Ligand SMILES: O=C(O)COP(=O)(O)O
């Protein structure tokens with residue numbers, strides 16, 4: 001089937017958001033009297049949405065106490081306040097991301113963001129990073145009833161774009177993207193520079209690993225030629 005749409009994960013795929021996420025998560029910890037933790041530790045908590053990030057960040061405590069629902073709610077209020085104050089301050093596009101988005105656009109693809117990041121952070125971040133105009137639709141962590149690794153957000157993006165899952169290509173950095181895309185019947189590529197909850201991308205159930213979004217555009221162009229009906 002000819003590919004006509006590309007569905008992009010955001011954190012760890014297009015943008016390196018860890019410095020800002022880590023600043024907000026550590027500011028929340030400090031508010032609660034907890035010591036700060038390294039950026040790499042916070043990076044391993046990113047991928048299943050903000051609430052999960054807060055839960056994992058609070059579970060990292062000296063006594064190993066599991067945070068209660070009230071702890072998570074309180075942490076989330078603090079985290080959200082801090083993240084709104086720094087969202088995008090240090091976020092940068094990965095090398096090849098802009099060129100790759102442009103290449104997909106030039107090849108006539110419809111483009112979507114499918115992220116587990118909540119809408120209130122995603123939309124301002126896309127604007128601030130200068131890439132908002134590339135996307136025909138944006139599906140966030142609170143858009144559907146379920147997040148990645150469930151297939152619903154990818155299927156919702158396909159329906160908004162008016163394409164079949166087999167006509168779309170997902171590109172992400174983590175197990176959540178891989179499992180969600182596979183469950184939706186969407187071919188999926190992984191980039192190796194993202195977060196993947198601290199795990200090795202080579203173990204992901206994906207169609208291929210590409211070094212950048214620019215390379216993903218080449219991959220799609222070649223596959224398109226390879227699989228095109230005569
Ligand atoms: O918010 C997260 O946990 C991760 O967001 P992502 O789906 O863009 O990687």
Ligand SMILES: [Mg+2]
Nearest residue numbers: 009011012173
């Ligand atoms: Mg990601």
